[in-house]
Amino acid sequence: MRSKSIGDKIFDIINVMIMLIVVIVTLYPFLNALAISLNDAGDTVRGGITIYPRVFTLRNYELIFQNPLVYNAYFITIARTVIGTVLSLLLTAMLAYGLAHRNLKGRNFYTILCLITMFFNGGLMPTYFLIRSLGLMNNFWVYIIPSLISVWNMMLMRTYFQGIPEALEESARIDGANYFTVFFRIILPISTPIVATIALFIAVGQWNSWFDAFIYVTKQELKPMQSVLLSIISEARFAESIAQSAAGAGVTLGDVGRTAQVNVRSITMATMVVTIIPIVIVYPFLQRYFIKGIMIGSLKG
Amino acid sequence: MSSQTALQQPKVSNKKGGLTDFIKQIDLQFMVIPGIIWLIIFAYIPMYGVLMAFQEFKLGDFPGMSQWVGFKQFEYLFSDPNFGRVLRNTIVISLLKLIINFPAPIIFALLLNELRGKYFKQSVQTISYLPHFISWVVAATLMFDFLSVDNGAVNSLLMSLGLIDRPIHFFGEGRYFWPIAVLTDLWKELGWGTIIYLAAISSIDPQLYEAADMDGAGRFQKMWHITVAGIRPTIILLLIFTVGNLLNANFDQIMTLTGQMTNSLLIDYADVIDTYVYRVGLQQARYSYAAAAGLFKSVINIALLLGANKLAARTENALF
Structure with a gap:
């Protein structure tokens, strides 16, 4: 290696400093939220909580988990993620598998039909009224059905399936297997990298989705976690109601105003942590597969 | 993109045997058709529905089927x-x-x-x-x-x-x-x-x-x-x-x-x-x-x- 010049060294130092600033600015809001969620609500109001709790408590989490609303919302989030991922993956993979076959009748027509939707869409108003006419308002299936296929994901899978040697399929076909058998018994098992990647794309999208619940669902019992968090940050009264209904008689009258105020911030942060914790837990895994997906996409493009 | 490579392939199928070919690969078609139906309902119907921008949509109408009002x-x-x-x-x-x-x-x-x-x-x-x-x-x-x-x-x-x-x-x-x-x-x-x-x-x-x-x-x-x-x-x-x-x-x-x-x-x-x-x-x-x-x-x-x-x-x- 050549010896480094002074200019090089200065550049390296500045570069490392820039990286540290990015890391701090990225992480600080998360760590601060975690610290507030684990800090005594009464103490938080004094201010100055940074990245560690000053008076450690799990009380904020107890408060939100005493609320049946939170359990229900969590159940809805898990249900939409699991059901949505399985069904969406199945339909997307089948379409991709079919379109990967050069001998598919009408392949060009189907492909063009798919590609057009990547550049044009009807927009909010016609979609909204379509959902209404289909009777999907205030219906759990509004989380699943309208988002079943993403053409982008389908294209990634199709590219992958096209790379599988045809001989593998042909030998099974000669033995008399139909395309469904080949797909489920041979193609899916050897395509785990792309299946896992697309499953994670869909699952994260489902977990984070909030707008469908916001415009199509008014029933509280059908709202997912994102909606609960959205209500908490939009209406302070919502957070108070969660805190108070749980706190019950434990709050003395003189404290009500102050405690309610304090609780809003603590409850918000605890709810936020509960909302993202599954994502953070699987994050290292998630990250690897997401990057893989992007790579397959960029190789194609 | 990829569809172009498909087009470059020599065409094996002939148009006349289209229907019999279609029936022969009906299982393959059944893998594609659910997705295509979904696309037609959730992508193409709203695309048609955008015509409501040239109409006077009233509640109860189906998007794109209301009275025309031009621009x-x-x-x-x-x-x-x-x-x-x-x-x-x-x-x-x-x-x-x-x-x-x-x-x-x-x-x-x-x-x-x-x-x-x-x-x-x-x-x-x-x-x-x-x-x-x-x-x-x-x-x-x-x-x-x-x-x-x-x-x-x-x-x-x-x-x-x-x-x-x-x-x-x-x-x-x-x-x-x-x-x-x-x-x-x-x-x-x-x-x-x-x-x-x-x-x-x-x-x-x-x-x-x-x-x-x-x-x-x-x-x-x-x-x-x-x-x-x-x-x-x-x-x-x-x-x-x-x-x-x-x-x-x-x-x-x-x-x-x-x-x-x-x-x-x-x-x-x-x-x-x-x-x-x-x-x-x-x-x-x-x-x-x-x-x-x-x-x-x-x-x-x-x-x-x-x-x-x-x-x-x-x-x-x-x-x-």
């Missing part, structure tokens, strides 16, 4: 003073993001590439990708706290540096909204935006750097003439996509940061075409008018995409 909704749209403001906000926010948030990941990727420690580099990458995986609801929750007037980190920092006397009410004044929209978007997507560039950088031939070393090229010369030159096609490709989405000013972000457009202090600066469609369409029940605003946006976006693609074609980097 009336568009005449209302272009004479509405609110729409001028909406257009201004959309263009300003989008252009600011294009100018600042488009080059930022490129620069960040170049800097990451210059880092010497492998583990340090990986850690920075892993951490900087994290905000991409959270929803804008969560991101807004964090940003409300980060920028809070009451002990928020940014206000505390500015106060302790003596730059301000009183905490700034970031979400209480419209004039702060544009920088907030740009910077919170940068916070969320800066790291993730580097991935494609880092992939492109890793595929540059290392011999080019060795040859440049022989010629006595400096570090910045190598960064510019080899690295940046090597990822130029990627940059142009992503630029076409960004320009084609220019009028989509991140609906999720603006909705959540404005309390679903209930923060009236911000509306003069935050209302963009997408939020306007939501407000007039679903809150004020002016359905056809809102559809017209949405259609206007789509048409401009497609024109921008085609225009950008045409410009890129001159550098032989066109998308299609």
Whole structure:
């Protein structure tokens, strides 16, 4: 290696400093939220909580988990993620598998039909009224059905399936297997990298989705976690109601105003942590597969 | 793209045996047909429904089947003073993001590439990708706290540096909204935006750097003439996509940061075409008018995409 010049060294130092600033600015809001969620609500109001709790408590989490609303919302989030991922993956993979076959009748027509939707869409108003006419308002299936296929994901899978040697399929076909058998018994098992990647794309999208619940669902019992968090940050009264209904008689009258105020911030942060914790837990895994997906996409493009 | 390679293949099937071929591969067709039916219902019916922009839609009508009124909704749209403001906000926010948030990941990727420690580099990458995986609801929750007037980190920092006397009410004044929209978007997507560039950088031939070393090229010369030159096609490709989405000013972000457009202090600066469609369409029940605003946006976006693609074609980097 050549010896480094002074200019090089200065550049390296500045570069490392820039990286540290990015890391701090990225992480600080998360760590601060975690610290507030684990800090005594009464103490938080004094201010100055940074990245560690000053008076450690799990009380904020107890408060939100005493609320049946939170359990229900969590159940809805898990249900939409699991059901949505399985069904969406199945339909997307089948379409991709079919379109990967050069001998598919009408392949060009189907492909063009798919590609057009990547550049044009009807927009909010016609979609909204379509959902209404289909009777999907205030219906759990509004989380699943309208988002079943993403053409982008389908294209990634199709590219992958096209790379599988045809001989593998042909030998099974000669033995008399139909395309469904080949797909489920041979193609899916050897395509785990792309299946896992697309499953994670869909699952994260489902977990984070909030707008469908916001415009199509008014029933509280059908709202997912994102909606609960959205209500908490939009209406302070919502957070108070969660805190108070749980706190019950434990709050003395003189404290009500102050405690309610304090609780809003603590409850918000605890709810936020509960909302993202599954994502953070699987994050290292998630990250690897997401990057893989992007790579397959960029190789194609 | 891939469909072109299919077209280049010699055509095996002949048109006459079409139906028998179709029946022979009926199981294969059954794998495709559910997806195609879904596309027709959830992509093509709304595309047809957008005709409601030229009609007078009433509740109970099916979109696209109401009485025709020609360009009336568009005449209302272009004479509405609110729409001028909406257009201004959309263009300003989008252009600011294009100018600042488009080059930022490129620069960040170049800097990451210059880092010497492998583990340090990986850690920075892993951490900087994290905000991409959270929803804008969560991101807004964090940003409300980060920028809070009451002990928020940014206000505390500015106060302790003596730059301000009183905490700034970031979400209480419209004039702060544009920088907030740009910077919170940068916070969320800066790291993730580097991935494609880092992939492109890793595929540059290392011999080019060795040859440049022989010629006595400096570090910045190598960064510019080899690295940046090597990822130029990627940059142009992503630029076409960004320009084609220019009028989509991140609906999720603006909705959540404005309390679903209930923060009236911000509306003069935050209302963009997408939020306007939501407000007039679903809150004020002016359905056809809102559809017209949405259609206007789509048409401009497609024109921008085609225009950008045409410009890129001159550098032989066109998308299609």
